[in-house]
Amino acid sequence: MSTTADQRPIAPQPVALDTTVVTSWKAPIAFGIFTLLLLALAAFAPQPGDTTYRLSLPNDVIQLPELTVPAMPALWTVVVLLAGATAYSAFLVRSKRRVPLWLVVVYAILFMFGFLTWAGAGASLPMIGLLFGSLSLAVPLIFGSLAGVIGERAGVVNIAIEGQLLAGAFTAAVVASVTDQPLLGLVAAMVAGMLVGMVLAAFSIKYFVDQVIVGVVLNVLVVGLTSFFYSQVLAPNAATLNTPPRFDRLPIPVLSEIPIIGPVLFRQTLVVYLMYIAVALVWFGLFKTRWGLRVRAVGEHPQAADTVGINVNRTRFWNVALAGSIAGLGGTFFTIGSGIAFNREMTAGAGFIALAAVIFGQWDPIKATLAALLFGFASNLQNTLSVIGSPVPSEFMLMLPYVVTIFAVAGFVGKSRAPAADGKPYIKS
Amino acid sequence: MSDPTMSRGDAPGANQPDADVAIEEPAAASPEQGAAAEDAVATASGPGGGGEVPPPSKWLTMLNQIATGNAIISVLAVLLALIVGAIMIAFTDEGVQETIGYFFARPGDTFAAIWDSVAGAYSALFQGSIYNFRRDTFLAGIRPLTETLTFATPLIAGGLGVALTFRVGMFNIGGRGQMLIAASVAGWIAFGFDLPWGVHMLVALLGGIVGGALWAGIAGVLKARTGAHEVILTIMLNYVAFYLVSWMLRTPGLLQAPGSSNPKTPAMKETAVFPYLLGPQYNLHFGFVLAVLATVLVWWILSRSSLGFKFRAVGINPNAARVAGINVKGMYVYAFLISGALLGLAGVSQVLGTVTSGFTAGIDAGIGFDAITVALLGRSTPWGTFAAGILFGAFKAGGFSMQAAEGVPIEIVLVVQSLIVLFIAAPPLVRTIFGLPDPEGRKKRTRKNVTKEAKAQ
Numbered sequence: 001m002s003t004t005a006d007q008r009p010i011a012p013q014p015v016a017l018d019t020t021v022v023t024s025w026k027a028p029i030a031f032g033i034f035t036l037l038l039l040a041l042a043a044f045a046p047q048p049g050d051t052t053y054r055l056s057l058p059n060d061v062i063q064l065p066e067l068t069v070p071a072m073p074a075l076w077t078v079v080v081l082l083a084g085a086t087a088y089s090a091f092l093v094r095s096k097r098r099v100p101l102w103l104v105v106v107y108a109i110l111f112m113f114g115f116l117t118w119a120g121a122g123a124s125l126p127m128i129g130l131l132f133g134s135l136s137l138a139v140p141l142i143f144g145s146l147a148g149v150i151g152e153r154a155g156v157v158n159i160a161i162e163g164q165l166l167a168g169a170f171t172a173a174v175v176a177s178v179t180d181q182p183l184l185g186l187v188a189a190m191v192a193g194m195l196v197g198m199v200l201a202a203f204s205i206k207y208f209v210d211q212v213i214v215g216v217v218l219n220v221l222v223v224g225l226t227s228f229f230y231s232q233v234l235a236p237n238a239a240t241l242n243t244p245p246r247f248d249r250l251p252i253p254v255l256s257e258i259p260i261i262g263p264v265l266f267r268q269t270l271v272v273y274l275m276y277i278a279v280a281l282v283w284f285g286l287f288k289t290r291w292g293l294r295v296r297a298v299g300e301h302p303q304a305a306d307t308v309g310i311n312v313n314r315t316r317f318w319n320v321a322l323a324g325s326i327a328g329l330g331g332t333f334f335t336i337g338s339g340i341a342f343n344r345e346m347t348a349g350a351g352f353i354a355l356a357a358v359i360f361g362q363w364d365p366i367k368a369t370l371a372a373l374l375f376g377f378a379s380n381l382q383n384t385l386s387v388i389g390s391p392v393p394s395e396f397m398l399m400l401p402y403v404v405t406i407f408a409v410a411g412f413v414g415k416s417r418a419p420a421a422d423g424k425p426y427i428k429s
Numbered sequence: 430m431s432d433p434t435m436s437r438g439d440a441p442g443a444n445q446p447d448a449d450v451a452i453e454e455p456a457a458a459s460p461e462q463g464a465a466a467e468d469a470v471a472t473a474s475g476p477g478g479g480g481e482v483p484p485p486s487k488w489l490t491m492l493n494q495i496a497t498g499n500a501i502i503s504v505l506a507v508l509l510a511l512i513v514g515a516i517m518i519a520f521t522d523e524g525v526q527e528t529i530g531y532f533f534a535r536p537g538d539t540f541a542a543i544w545d546s547v548a549g550a551y552s553a554l555f556q557g558s559i560y561n562f563r564r565d566t567f568l569a570g571i572r573p574l575t576e577t578l579t580f581a582t583p584l585i586a587g588g589l590g591v592a593l594t595f596r597v598g599m600f601n602i603g604g605r606g607q608m609l610i611a612a613s614v615a616g617w618i619a620f621g622f623d624l625p626w627g628v629h630m631l632v633a634l635l636g637g638i639v640g641g642a643l644w645a646g647i648a649g650v651l652k653a654r655t656g657a658h659e660v661i662l663t664i665m666l667n668y669v670a671f672y673l674v675s676w677m678l679r680t681p682g683l684l685q686a687p688g689s690s691n692p693k694t695p696a697m698k699e700t701a702v703f704p705y706l707l708g709p710q711y712n713l714h715f716g717f718v719l720a721v722l723a724t725v726l727v728w729w730i731l732s733r734s735s736l737g738f739k740f741r742a743v744g745i746n747p748n749a750a751r752v753a754g755i756n757v758k759g760m761y762v763y764a765f766l767i768s769g770a771l772l773g774l775a776g777v778s779q780v781l782g783t784v785t786s787g788f789t790a791g792i793d794a795g796i797g798f799d800a801i802t803v804a805l806l807g808r809s810t811p812w813g814t815f816a817a818g819i820l821f822g823a824f825k826a827g828g829f830s831m832q833a834a835e836g837v838p839i840e841i842v843l844v845v846q847s848l849i850v851l852f853i854a855a856p857p858l859v860r861t862i863f864g865l866p867d868p869e870g871r872k873k874r875t876r877k878n879v880t881k882e883a884k885a886q
Contacts, residue, residue: 207855213801216798217847217851224841225844227840232521232838356664393680398668398672399672402669406657406662409655409665410662
């Protein structure tokens with residue numbers, strides 16, 4: 001329902017207009033903090049040398065020239081530009097106007113450019129590899145956050161995304177290894193994720209157990225189950241049960257030759273293409289179809305939905321199950337998506353980052369996808385920087401998504417408002 | 430800065446329409462429900478069941494109370510979880526898999542193999558956690574019980590911390606981060622300073638507790654000031670703490686042992702280590718005494734102090750508490766500070782009691798998450814948490830010996846633990862499985878009688 005929230009300032013009554021415009025100093029303050037951070041880097045930790053951005057792979061049809069920028073002058077330029085953006089946002093807020101999204105996006109890109117230029121000084125940054133890896137790392141996060149968005153829009157908090165990813169990864173590995181068919185593994189992963197989602201739904205909707213409790217416990221349960229079967233069954237029979245085949249890369253004929261975009265977006269595996277479709281479908285479904293209207297109604301105001309004849313608990317149950325199957329599909333990335341054997345707790349907290357992406361993306365599938373991409377970028381940046389030898393300890397890069405999420409939920413960045421009935425069981429009276 | 434509409438919905442300060450508040454209450458108070466329901470059953474089923482109906486016999490009432498009470502649900506939940514665990518052990522056992530091949534020829538073999546695997550595993554669990562019959566003397570045989578108490582120590586302390594936030598209507602899933610920070614502070618004091626015996630231990634203990642409290646306090650302050658959801662905050666703070674501690678562990682001059690390249694600290698100094706309670710042949714250390722003291726303290730806070738009264742008031746109904754003049758936001762902060770201190774105690778008892786030879790970023794050993802299940806199993810009461818902590822300690826101690834003796838992976842313990850909590854959280858499910866009477870159904874029937882009588886008049 002973010003659309004209605006956005007429209008609220010344009011209410012018909014002009015009297016109410018003054019009070020409903022949300023002018024918050026949070027964006028300028030956050031801008032200021034990040035500008036100061038970069039300023040501190042420029043002033044106290046200058047890096048000599050040039051930074052080279054490699055924009056093409058060696059065997060691309062269309063070769064782009066390398067982009068070389070002198071590190072320190074570029075950094076200072078960026079700092080000045082960022083200071084300008086901060087001042088502009090402060091001006092906007094002072095004159096009781098909102099800070100537009102494009103300004104935030106431009107600010108973020110400039111900041112990343114400045115930071116990359118500083119961190120990569122004296123080295124050359126493989127941009128294609130960086131972006132390609134970011135997208136790959138973001139795949140499970142995006143599937144997980146789509147699952148979170150559907151669940152929470154229907155009014156069920158899905159903390160069990162981690163468990164669903166793990167269940168999907170495990171089942172996909174086993175089924176694909178046994179049948180030697182990655183597609184069957186994909187289907188099995190969806191079923192496994194759906195089962196976890198159904199348990200979550202059954203306990204939280206039928207037995208009114210607190211959704212957060214069920215989610216947390218389900219995560220532990222899935223970790224326990226998969227680790228148990230891994231040590232007891234998979235490890236001794238690794239050759240037959242845990243050598244999953246991997247999806248081949250399928251370059252899309254024309255699109256894959258577009259410079260930068262092609263190698264990053266269109267030379268991926270089936271799982272990634274499914275992800276594009278899933279994002280589009282979930283967005284379209286939630287906001288343009290009857291199904292989406294019902295899901296949102298059930299999550300925002302279950303009593304009203306019940307009054308017009310929507311079966312609240314049945315709607316919730318099946319949507320949580322659907323969310324589980326989407327998360328299970330995301331879990332395939334860990335095993336058959338990358339051709340890696342299953343291992344204990346191999347999702348390593350991806351479900352929780354996906355949850356963070358849901359909140360950071362304000363319960364909107366597109367924004368949650370962007371947030372997941374940002375988190376994927378942050379973790380892959382850490383990989384790239386540790387290869388070229390960056391001055392920032394890798395732990396701080398890994399910490400970044402979590403810190404950003406804390407800022408996001410604390411409301412320093414933008415506004416986050418959950419569906420009204422999120423996390424509350426509907427008890428029909 | 431603290432605009433309530435920016436919050437994630439259920440900040441108590443948010444101006445929501447009344448209809449919403451009505452739906453919100455069961456959700457906000459649900460971790461409380463267990464504890465509250467226990468009292469309610471105890472008090473309500475006595476006088477409430479009467480009315481015009483002739484009073485049933487004492488034995489019947491008592492039987493009913495036992496069958497519908499929470500104690501029996503807890504016992505049955507443990508039983509059910511153990512049965513599921515047994516099924517998993519049996520079906521992954523090699524002997525069972527071999528014999529099942531000729532099941533229809535000789536089914537007896539399969540049953541014998543199932544019995545062997547399950548009985549072997551669970552007897553190893555028992556002998557690893559309570560009493561080992563294979564030892565000659567009582568003193569050697571009882572060693573597993575002291576192991577159980579050692580494993581239970583951080584679980585009790587951590588469980589109390591989580592239980593306390595449950596009583597205030599909040600979740601603290603940040604046990605991992607709070608334990609890591611507390612362990613780092615305590616460890617840093619314990620290996621980096623030279624202080625006399627006793628004083629050193631106390632300073633390290635206090636440092637760790639304050640560290641844990643402050644780390645949890647971040648979540649408390651952010652929740653109180655901005656209305657951010659504490660579940661998300663604490664989960665995120667877990668990862669921040671993990672990476673922070675990992676970085677400190679591999680940075681010379683901070684926590685890394687000098688002259689080593691491993692991400693590990695040097696050993697704790699003798700002056701700071703918790704003394705053994707029963708002599709050096711048992712691992713049980715002073716931390717257990719602290720856990721008992723913490724239980725008493727939490728019991729006192731919750732049921733005897735005015736702070737605890739405010740905590741419970743906020744937990745049951747934050748809006749009513751605010752109207753009554755209680756500083757709800759202040760209570761959130763205090764609850765997180767105390768909760769973090771208790772999880773800090775869990776972290777300190779790990780570094781100063783259990784693993785004194787230096788620690789890594791895995792020092793929390795999943796206790797921060799186990800603490801949640803402990804608190805849930807203990808229904809958020811101090812002594813219930815204490816008992817649940819000892820039960821889970823027994824599972825842990827026994828799980829290790831089960832793995833060593835029977836080759837059953839220790840992860841089975843995770844499965845059993847989480848199933849216990851799931852079953853306990855859903856009493857109707859357990860009642861359905863065992864065909865027990867439903868206390869709600871009984872109430873409904875009496876209510877029907879009352880309406881009938883009212884119509885007759």
